[in-house]
Amino acid sequence: MSMGETYLHVVLERFKSVKADGDKTIAQLDIEQLHWAFNEESNSIAVIVKHVSGNMISRWTDFLLTDGEKTTRNRDDEFIDSIDTKKELIAIWEKGWQVFLKALQSLTTEDLLANVTIRGQQHTVIDAIERQMAHYASHVGQIVYVGKQIKGNEWNTLSIPRGQSQAFTEAMIKKG
Numbered sequence: 001m002s003m004g005e006t007y008l009h010v011v012l013e014r015f016k017s018v019k020a021d022g023d024k025t026i027a028q029l030d031i032e033q034l035h036w037a038f039n040e041e042s043n044s045i046a047v048i049v050k051h052v053s054g055n056m057i058s059r060w061t062d063f064l065l066t067d068g069e070k071t072t073r074n075r076d077d078e079f080i081d082s083i084d085t086k087k088e089l090i091a092i093w094e095k096g097w098q099v100f101l102k103a104l105q106s107l108t109t110e111d112l113l114a115n116v117t118i119r120g121q122q123h124t125v126i127d128a129i130e131r132q133m134a135h136y137a138s139h140v141g142q143i144v145y146v147g148k149q150i151k152g153n154e155w156n157t158l159s160i161p162r163g164q165s166q167a168f169t170e171a172m173i174k175k176g
Helices: 003-027 045-060 075-079 086-106 125-154 165-175
Strands: 115-118 121-124
Touching: 003 045, 003 086, 003 125, 045 075, 045 086, 045 125, 115 125, 121 125
Parallel strands: none
Antiparallel strands: 115 121
């Protein structure tokens, strides 16, 4: 596998892992909890989902051909909490991820050093991917953090449970 092929494989798996953390958090919450915000300046999980999906659809539709900030995007609307049901929230979440992952999977190693435009600024494809990794991971981290705050002792951990790090490490070493 070439360096470019390895990179594309690694980032695809990493993005899928980030999505899985969001999926697992959303699954633990009801619609009221998905709309909870700490204060008026904070975003609820529903708002974060709407924003991330809007960003993905804008950035990754015709990724190599058009500016990543589409004229059809209404970014300001993404920060208005208008999702009514959990089913609707999940549909919005999945639509963004579907557009993004499809575009990412279509990239070739030759595309990696090509230039794309985001808000009129040129970026290599690698830079655009890394930009989005930081953006999406940050927002999914917010989703997980809010979910943990809401669920408290009822939170189902997404990684290694407290007090089980050593056992987990030993099991991983045995797996080789």
